[in-house]
Amino acid sequence: MEEKDLIEQLKALKSIKPDEHWVFATKMSLMRQIMAKERDLNPTFASFLGSRSMKLTYSLVVLAMSLGGFTAFAKNSLPGDKLYAFKLSAQKAIVAIAPQSQKTTLKLAFAQDKIMDLQKAKNPAMAEILAQGIAADLNEVSSSIKSETNPRVALSTSKSVKTKTEKMLSSLSTAPSKSQDAALKIAESVNKTDAQAYAIMVGAQDKITYCPSYILDEFNLIKLYLTNIGPTSENYNDLAIRLAEANSALSSQKADQCIDSLVILDKLVADYKITLTPSTTATTSPVTTE
DSSP states (O other): HHHHHHHHHHHHTTTTTOHHHHHHHHHHHHHHHHHHHHHHHHHHHHHHTSSHHHHHHHHHHHHHHHHHHHHTTTTTOOOSSSTTHHHHHHHHHHHHOHHHHHHHHHHHHHHHHHHHHGGGGGHHHHHHHHHHHHHHHHHHHHHHHOOOHHHHHHHHHHHHHHHHHHHHHHHHHHHGGGGGGHHHHHHHHHHHHHHHHHHHHHHHHHHHTTTTHHHHHHHHHHHHHHHHOOOTTHHHHHHHHHHHHHHHHHSEEEEEHHHHHHHHHHHHHHHHEEEEEEEEEEEOOOOOOO
16 A cells, blocks of 8 residues: 555544443543542542432533533434434433423423524424424423412512523414414413413412511411311311411511412412302312321
8 A cells, every 4th residue: 555545544544433321431440440540549439429429420510521412412303313312302301400490491491492403393293293392391381380389489480481482482383383283282381381471470479568468368268268268177277287387487587478478378278178159158179187
């Protein structure tokens, strides 16, 4: 082989990039080797490996490495691609370990990503899979904001959701013609979530503005219920204790004392399904409380 031919082959070899799957697998293998070597050299470190904090740390490191691979070769995958299932699994893993306050934001971001993927959908079947995924994401978002008991948090979260849903609707306006049916279904899911967020936002703002009135109504309602069931009821002590907690919160010097008290009373009323009938008699379907 002549020298010039050898040089040409070497140049060709330089342009070859390692397989992305191999790169990811190698990273994971090296990580395990480093952890094993460190464990052998450092007994203190070995004991730390068994601790809960280290297990969490290691899980986060592994997840971070996984996301590195995810970013490299799965982020742009679409339904039908081999890596699409891994992409969805990675998204669920991120949500699972995220702080509770960030979960809704992440689910909205992933729904927005799927809407952007709609632009690249190759056929209606692929677009339909994306529509189903977005609907699932938004259903989880709706459940999360509806379950928030603190009106201040509910107000902040619902405002954020409305901002994101409006952006989603704007993105859907440019969906390609082959994805129009899926885009209409997605728009229906987005509008439903947007309406729920608006209702929660209005209700939360109303509770914050008129908290003293809500507090008075609920205190009277619960006291009436306590009178009706009598001190011999198995739920009487629990109700009385929680009512005292609400009263204590209301008597505190905290800035959000009214809201704190209202959160306790709202949960109490929800747990015991206490309602006010037209005859002004408090009724309920008692449930087991924790």
